[in-house]
Amino acid sequence: MDSYDLLFGGGRWWIPLSEGALTTVTIAASGFVLGAIFGSALALMRLGGNAVARRLADIYTTTLRGIPDLLVIYLLYFGGSGALGLIGGFFGATGFIGIPTFATGALALGVVSAAYQAEVFRGAFKAIARGELEAGRACGMSGPAMFRRIVAPQALRFALPGLGNVWQLILKETALISVVGLVELMRAAQVGAGSTRQPFLFYLSAFVLYLVITSISGRLFARAEAICARPYRRA
């Protein structure tokens, strides 16, 4: 079979490859959202008045940015499995219990990217003009109202470029999750390469698919940035 046949003809390898690509995008998006939630909580801790919370968030961000992501994935996977094993043993089960790889992967991506997103959000908050918050206070807005009406929309706008970078980072990290058995794009390419003995073809296909994903998402981020930047453009 030639390359075309392998992929699109009788081989039908385009199906597992695009399923892998879809998994990559889904898990990256899940990790990104989780990371945004943890990350904004961390950013609030770092900006807040509580010294203990600030210190804890500080330790979290420096630690998580310093250790290899692969280690986080292993720790979560085997830690989670170990915990499940303990519980399972309690009910009479024996042996290793695997935990859902997608959930572990998304959680790992969230935990790691939270450290980066926290920094992005903190910087974005600091970019908001203090006077605008004061104007909100001066006309009687409550803290939550100011957050909703003034802080959040502007912080999001200032965070977009940084968030775009974090997103690209997460996309790459998804490949690491194949180590716990999740069949995402990288793993799908490996499987195809192994069973057809045409590694270059499959890795090249993966390359093209990654390129498509990054360029589409990059374009979406650029578009969002342009829309959000509109109010700030001078005449």
Next chain:
Amino acid sequence: MTLMTSTRQNEPSAMPLPNDERPKKIEIEGLRKSFGKIEVLKGISLEACQGDVVAILGASGSGKSTLLRCLNFLETPDAGTLSICGERITMPASAKGRMIQVDRQTLIRIRTRAAMVFQSFNLWSHMTVLENVIEAPIQVQRRPRAVCVAEAEAVLARVGLAEKRHTYPAMLSGGQQQRVAIARALAMRPEVLLFDEPTSALDPELVGEVLTVMRSLADEGRTMLVVTHEMGFARHVSSRTVFLHQGLVEEEGPSADVFANPKSERFRQFIRRIEV
């Protein structure tokens, strides 16, 4: 009598208008405020009745902004009594900078009745001019949107910016931004307007358009407290002038009197220095 200070409290005969029946909008008694060890306001007392335009003068660091910011609790005073548009609050006597708790509803009433205009405009940059103006009426005062929009368009027309309503602040000149900020303050239907050096951040050629709006507000009988370095405004527009020096009222009275016969040597020097 429209405004009195601690220096005059024991001289009722000095009051020019003893039968003044206008309601008092602002009464300040013995206001004190420290930042850390530095006492910035050392016992300020003054009053403003409806329709008064009070110019607050003083050298840099004399406490003008702090005084204004205490009036709507952007700063929490340490001691003294404040009556702002009918809300009377006595601060704890301790000078420790302890937070007093003004309940939220009272705070909203004070802040919407005494609206603030800042030196640096502080418009919300992600909102259009119209959105800036309707924000507090809708979000804080909870008035119906349609009414707020109609009123916003009226106040924008009033400051000469009706056609800019869908523009973002970044596209406007400083003078235009400050006029939007004035419209934003007016949209809350305030009883008192507080201005903190509204023209100090402007290029000289843009000062006039803002002063013109302020003069028209004065002419329609608005109650205004205006921290300013514009001597022309103090002399010719304000009804009363207060001169602060190191956290105390050094000179005050009807603007015409104060400028014609300054009693304080410091104020005399201040005028001479600024007007040269």
